[in-house]
Amino acid sequence: MPPQNAPAEVPAVPVPELTPATLAVVAGRPAKDPGAPVNPPIVLSSTYVSQGTPPASEKLYTRWDTETWSPFEQAVATLEGARLPGLVFGSGMAAIAAVLSVVPAGGKVVVPRHAYHATLILADELAERYAVTVERVYVADTDAVIAASAGADLVWIESPTNPMLEVADLPAIIVAAHEAGALVGVDNTFATPLVQRPLAWGADIVVHSVTKYLAGHSDVVLGMALTDDEALHQRLWHHRTHHGAIAGPWEVWLALRGLRTLSLRVERSQASAADLARRLTGHADVVEVRHPSLPQDAGHETASRIMDGYGSIIGLRPRGGASGADQLIAAVRLWVPATSLGGVESSLERRRRFATESPTVPDDLIRMSVGIEDVEDLWADLDQALRAAGRRQGR
Numbered sequence: 001m002p003p004q005n006a007p008a009e010v011p012a013v014p015v016p017e018l019t020p021a022t023l024a025v026v027a028g029r030p031a032k033d034p035g036a037p038v039n040p041p042i043v044l045s046s047t048y049v050s051q052g053t054p055p056a057s058e059k060l061y062t063r064w065d066t067e068t069w070s071p072f073e074q075a076v077a078t079l080e081g082a083r084l085p086g087l088v089f090g091s092g093m094a095a096i097a098a099v100l101s102v103v104p105a106g107g108k109v110v111v112p113r114h115a116y117h118a119t120l121i122l123a124d125e126l127a128e129r130y131a132v133t134v135e136r137v138y139v140a141d142t143d144a145v146i147a148a149s150a151g152a153d154l155v156w157i158e159s160p161t162n163p164m165l166e167v168a169d170l171p172a173i174i175v176a177a178h179e180a181g182a183l184v185g186v187d188n189t190f191a192t193p194l195v196q197r198p199l200a201w202g203a204d205i206v207v208h209s210v211t212k213y214l215a216g217h218s219d220v221v222l223g224m225a226l227t228d229d230e231a232l233h234q235r236l237w238h239h240r241t242h243h244g245a246i247a248g249p250w251e252v253w254l255a256l257r258g259l260r261t262l263s264l265r266v267e268r269s270q271a272s273a274a275d276l277a278r279r280l281t282g283h284a285d286v287v288e289v290r291h292p293s294l295p296q297d298a299g300h301e302t303a304s305r306i307m308d309g310y311g312s313i314i315g316l317r318p319r320g321g322a323s324g325a326d327q328l329i330a331a332v333r334l335w336v337p338a339t340s341l342g343g344v345e346s347s348l349e350r351r352r353r354f355a356t357e358s359p360t361v362p363d364d365l366i367r368m369s370v371g372i373e374d375v376e377d378l379w380a381d382l383d384q385a386l387r388a389a390g391r392r393q394g395r
């Protein structure tokens with residue numbers, strides 16, 4: 001008979017006294033035994049030899065658990081400062097769907113007005129199918145988030161938000177939401193654990209679209225959920241297992257390989273993003289630049305106080321409205337016009353091209369994901385594209 005519950009004993013993750021940059025390199029390696037490989041193997045097997053009543057600790061079937069997930073789950077947990085291993089999912093959305101499943105029918109969830117659009121679609125689905133009350137808030141308005149937390153089962157925060165880059169005062173929100181009796185889940189995709197670790201502030205659950213910075217090479221779609229609460233861990237495991245929201249072994253192996261360079265990639269792309277945001281601010285063909293590193297940015301004060309960096313996403317509104325933005329995107333040569341973000345290659349996209357994007361996101365907003373190319377090359381390409389778009393508009 002197949003087990004209906006997660007293994008009773010979840011192995012604790014050792015938290016060595018090393019910096020995150022080092023942990024990203026060393027976590028999840030095989031033991032240094034003579035002749036051992038330095039990387040964990042990929043095991044391609046759907047099932048394991050077993051008979052009789054299975055002990056809870058034994059591997060049986062890879063929808064339940066597999067050794068190819070564990071090193072990556074341990075490594076990300078170590079980076080996020082989680083006591084329990086993370087749970088890898090087949091996508092960021094699969095992880096978010098698992099978290100939203102903790103909201104009971106007739107319950108209440110607080111979500112950001114601006115968040116990853118599929119998250120908001122799922123929240124609306126909860127409202128339709130399970131009579132869940134969904135309250136949308138501006139995450140940078142701490143008082144509004146705290147007020148909305150009253151009676152909520154789950155307060156779901158993204159920070160910085162996708163694509164508006166609003167910054168939430170997470171420590172304050174987490175304390176207040178807990179006082180109101182709500183769980184707090186944080187989508188930490190944009191910040192990465194190198195820039196903020198919400199579990200340390202008491203968040204109940206942290207989620208990543210691993211697809212983005214953690215894997216970092218635009219070659220896999222994966223997600224992860226992390227929690228220090230054993231009961232929640234069990235619920236999320238149950239959801240992953242019985243909804244079949246699992247990841248393939250190759251993808252997880254690639255994500256772990258990508259994770260090794262997280263610190264170098266984040267360091268480089270953050271520095272370039274801040275540099276480009278500053279240069280764009282003074283550009284004649286630009287209406288608005290959003291990046292928390294800019295002193296005049298609405299998120300600057302909070303980000304400087306609570307985060308260890310400002311992230312690598314820039315919001316850009318060029319002159320000429322939505323068509324000006326489309327002209328700019330058509331004119332870039334180095335930057336890749338594409339959705340998604342967090343890869344080594346710089347990419348950009350006008351978000352409102354999707355009908356599902358929030359109507360309060362400006363029509364002309366371009367979300368720019370800064371990669372690890374030389375910043376002068378990135379700037380030269382943007383500058384020529386801005387000028388080309390300007391010429392087409394008769395400037």
Ligand SMILES: *Cc1c(COP(=O)(O)O)cnc(C)c1O
Nearest residue numbers: 091092093116162189209211222
């Ligand atoms: C991309 C993204 C997601 C969804 O992740 P997938 O891996 O595409 O399913 C969720 N949250 C944020 C902030 C994202 O950028």
